[in-house]
Amino acid sequence: MTNESYTMVQTEFADPAPLRAPPPDKRLVVSIHDVSPTFALPIAMLAERIEAILGGPRFAMLVVPDHWGAARLDQSPAFVRRLRDWADAGVEMFLHGWFHRDSSAHRGGASALKARYMTAGEGEFLGLDAVEAEIRMRAGRDMVEQAIGRSVAGFIAPAWLYGPGAHAALKACDFALAEDHFRVWQPRTGAIVARGPVVTWASRSPARTASSLAVAAAARAARLDADDARCGPSRRRHQEIAADQHRPHAEHARRTPHRVALCRSGRRASPVGDGGMxxxxxxxxxxxxxxxxxxxxxxxxxxxxxxxxxxxxxxxxxxxxxxxxxxxxxxxxxxxxxxxxxxxxxxxxxxxxxxxxxxxxxxxxxxxxxxxxxxxxxxxxxxxxxxxxxxxxxxxxxxxxxxxxxxxxxxxxxxxxxxxxxxxxxxxxxxxxxxxxxxxxxxxxxxxxxxxxxxxxxxDPMGVEPGQFSPRLRDPELRREMLALCGLGEDALLLIGVGRHAPEKRWDMVAQAAAIAGTQAPVGLLIIGGGARQRRVIDAIGDNPHVRLLEPVRDRGALARLMASADALIHGCEAETFCFVAAEAIASGLTLIAPDRGGAADLACANDGALYRSGDAQDAAEAILAVAGTIETSAQRRRPVRTMDDHFDALLALYGAGNDTAIDHTRRYQQGTGR
CATH class of the missing domain: 3.40.50.2000 (Glycogen Phosphorylase B;)
Known part of the structure; x- marks a missing residue:
């Protein structure tokens, strides 16, 4: 690591008073850990802030090739381009494990304690044998180097934890530098480049926060006194401060003008105060x-x-x-x-x-x-x-x-x-x-x-999964296939119902309503779901060829395409507190046919849907026929859609606003009329 900046950090993490530069044998080295497409936005924000503080890209990034097995670097071209830009500008790139997740079974007592207490299940290389460790190191280096167009500066294990297999693999892979809690060294020769402790703040609970602060303070004071006494001008020393930003503590970092490793860059600024909850x-x-x-x-x-x-x-x-x-x-x-x-x-x-x-x-x-x-x-x-x-x-x-x-x-x-x-x-x-x-x-x-x-x-109304349901997914060929399954042609009304077969869902009543409406107009109904109470639904369908039961669709993308390709969604349950499937139908551009009580009724009223008396098959059939006469103009309508993330943001705001504040975002969703 070559960063030798002595610039004082002038942010909320620093005292306003300037500090004198440390003596020449000390180094401030700044690094961002867990660099992955998973945390693309907060990493970019953090890098921009650090660059402004240090007067240039004089810091390091620790790159994870496939964070938690869900974010492969080679499948994220936009992030790869940004990573190469940082490397071209001078940011040092280190390989930081492969998955950043520990899946090993630790047999030794010491290793088990380290895995449990020194890392939240992320000490990936602590329990690996030499063969597996080398495979991951070589594959990770290839992926990162292909992304950045140059050699990596070295390897740093997740949580700084190495087992014997990892040490053997480091030497075999011939990385230029490696680092653990107490030193930076050259794996090939074993030569130590710098010494100094990592002071880690764990903040997953108040108890761990308090113990971390006590240990960090004692370790800093003891190590600084001892090292200042015995380190000559010819020896480099470094101190790394690792901030586990589960709950960032600005005051802790304010007291630390030493080497700073900014871990968990994937945390956004919390909408409730200075830290996460x-x-x-x-x-x-x-x-x-x-x-x-x-x-x-x-x-x-x-x-x-x-x-x-x-x-x-x-x-x-x-x-x-x-x-x-x-x-x-x-x-x-x-x-x-x-x-x-x-x-x-x-x-x-x-x-x-x-x-x-x-x-x-x-x-x-x-x-x-x-x-x-x-x-x-x-x-x-x-x-x-x-x-x-x-x-x-x-x-x-x-x-x-x-x-x-x-x-x-x-x-x-x-x-x-x-x-x-x-x-x-x-x-x-x-x-x-x-x-x-x-x-x-x-x-x-x-x-x-x-x-x-x-x-x-x-x-606080709930919502739909962001970006999942949309009228753009409507597929005329899929609609024809679904109607053909119901024994009907393209001129028929295609209804869809989604939900488990429980008594309160009233699928038997919905099937009866479709059959009644079908005596006056061509109506097909697909009911997607399953459950132990299916017999009543099957009995209600009888020999009606225009109503079909389908097994639950676990693939959310496939469900979104099925929903967008129907004409209307019919729901039978008046006990919904919100009704996710109704919101998904509205997001898909469908007309909603719902009972006149409960969360589904609220959504239907707000989005020009049709209501019927709860539990009344005849009245539901009339609602179906009313929708059949207007479906050509309403099926593709785009409506304002509230997402689950909108709900979560309001929930977090509520928790941060105090007991006297009520967050109510329903007004824009309560406009409109029912049948």
């Missing part, structure tokens, strides 16, 4: 076979991590295990029993085990998706533990609509049912008192909750 989502509805909630959580794991936060989802599962979804995103499965009313789901039954997980994670914000026992468990945890975490109930479920209103709606009014289930409203009001936020995804649900006596309800 750690958010734990206790999500009882997350399951590998789920629908809207699974889509929502999968996107959340990406979006919140991209915004500089750490996100952990705790979900009930078949066994206790952890699943890493990225550098700052994890799913922790807690062994739990199946839910009796729908065995595709599980529920949290072990209060102590859930509390132990929450203690371990030590989050800034804890979210809960279910209003049932998991919400009470989390509220009890905060009281018991004395945690200062903020609690947020995300209303993914509306049990009264899903069960009570559907079961008793034919014999009693909604008001009468609410009175009969006043125990449930009292439960919700207790949660309202215990939680800091109640987040509703639709205005109609917000109003019902407020009418029921809840005071902390905020409306």
């Amino acid at each position: 750690k958010i734990v989502d206790v999500c009882a509805f997350y399951t590998p076979t789920g629908g809207g909630v699974r889509t929502y959580i999968d996107r959340k794991l990406v979006a919140l991590a991209d915004r500089g936060h750490e996100i952990v989802v705790i979900a009930p599962g078949e066994e206790d295990r952890q699943e890493q979804r990225g550098p700052n995103a994890r799913v922790r499965w807690l062994r739990s029993p199946r839910f009796p009313l729908d065995r595709s789901y599980r529920y949290f039954a072990d209060r102590e085990a859930l509390h132990a997980m929450l203690d371990e994670e030590d989050a800034d914000v804890v979210e809960v998706s279910s209003p049932w026992r998991s919400a009470s468990m989390v509220a009890d945890w905060r009281t018991r533990s004395g945690s200062h975490a903020r609690l947020s109930l995300i209303a993914h479920a509306d049990p009264l609509s899903a069960y009570a209103y559907r079961w008793f709606g034919n014999v009693a009014s909604t008001q009468a049912i609410d009175r009969a289930f006043d125990w449930y409203w009292r439960h919700l009001r207790r949660l309202d008192a215990q939680f800091d936020h109640i987040v509703s995804a639709s205005e109609s649900l917000t109003q019902r909750l407020r009418d029921g006596g809840l005071r902390k309800v905020t409306t």
Whole structure:
């Protein structure tokens, strides 16, 4: 590393008073770690700032060829061009592992401790044998050198952790330089170029932050005194300060005019204060076979991590295990029993085990998706533990609509049912008192909750996956094929329905409505989904050749093409808190046919859709026929589309704005009329 700049960093990371230049035997070397297409934008922003501070491209980049197996350098031509520009300008390029992820089984006690406590599962080269290490080093060097058009300056292992195999591979590959926690050396000869400790700040939890600060302060003071006493002018020394920016601490870096390694450049500036938050989502509805909630959580794991936060989802599962979804995103499965009313789901039954997980994670914000026992468990945890975490109930479920209103709606009014289930409203009001936020995804649900006596309800509509659903995906040939599957020609109305076969989805009623409408106009219906309650749907279809069941489509791109190639989406469930599939249909340019209650109704009203009386097949058939007469002018209409990322940005703003601020972004989506 050749950077010999003594320029004081004049940013929020530096004291305003100038410092005198260090003596000639000391070096300030600045490097950006984890350089990958995954973090393209924040890397560019960080590089621009560093270049301005240092007066030129006098720093190093540590490049990861295939970060976490999801971002190959050779498949990102735009980022490769930018990387070559930096190299051409003088930025030194180091190879920084291959995956930057540790998949080894560590047998020795010392190695296991290093892998667990010195890196968050990223010490890739600690447990590799010499053969595998050399393969990754050579392949990584070839990929990076092809990208930058020159030789790499050296190799630095992720987390600075090397096993015996990595040391042997380094010598075999003949890298010019390598670096660990205490030295820079030449692998071929073993000659030490510079000495100095890495002072690492880990900030995944308050406890680790506090211990890191204490150790860093002691190590800096001790090492500086000792080295200043014994280092002669002929010996170089360096000190590297590694800032793990899970939660950046500007004050820590302000005190460090030594060698600075800026790790985790993939964190964006947080929209809430100076640092990122750690958010734990206790999500009882997350399951590998789920629908809207699974889509929502999968996107959340990406979006919140991209915004500089750490996100952990705790979900009930078949066994206790952890699943890493990225550098700052994890799913922790807690062994739990199946839910009796729908065995595709599980529920949290072990209060102590859930509390132990929450203690371990030590989050800034804890979210809960279910209003049932998991919400009470989390509220009890905060009281018991004395945690200062903020609690947020995300209303993914509306049990009264899903069960009570559907079961008793034919014999009693909604008001009468609410009175009969006043125990449930009292439960919700207790949660309202215990939680800091109640987040509703639709205005109609917000109003019902407020009418029921809840005071902390905020409306934050959810949305669709960014860039996934669009009218541009409409394929006339695919539409012809789908209609042919229904035994109809191109002049027929093609309806699509998407969702699991659960009683509250009312697919049997939807199939009956399509059959009734089909007696007056050619109507085809494809129902995409699966589930244990499929028999009622099959019985409702009978021998109608114009209604077809399709297996669930897990490929989101394929689903987007199917949806865009239909004419309208029909939905049967009045218990949706938002209705992701309805939003996806609107984004695809379709007309929405929905029951007159719930989140789907809100979306239909805001986007010129058609409403029918909930649970009424005859009225749904009339809505289908009304849409059939207007479909040619409405099928390709482009409408304003709210994305999931819009929802997450509003959610983060809410968490950073304080308890008295309610973020409501629904007005632009509440315009329009229903049938």
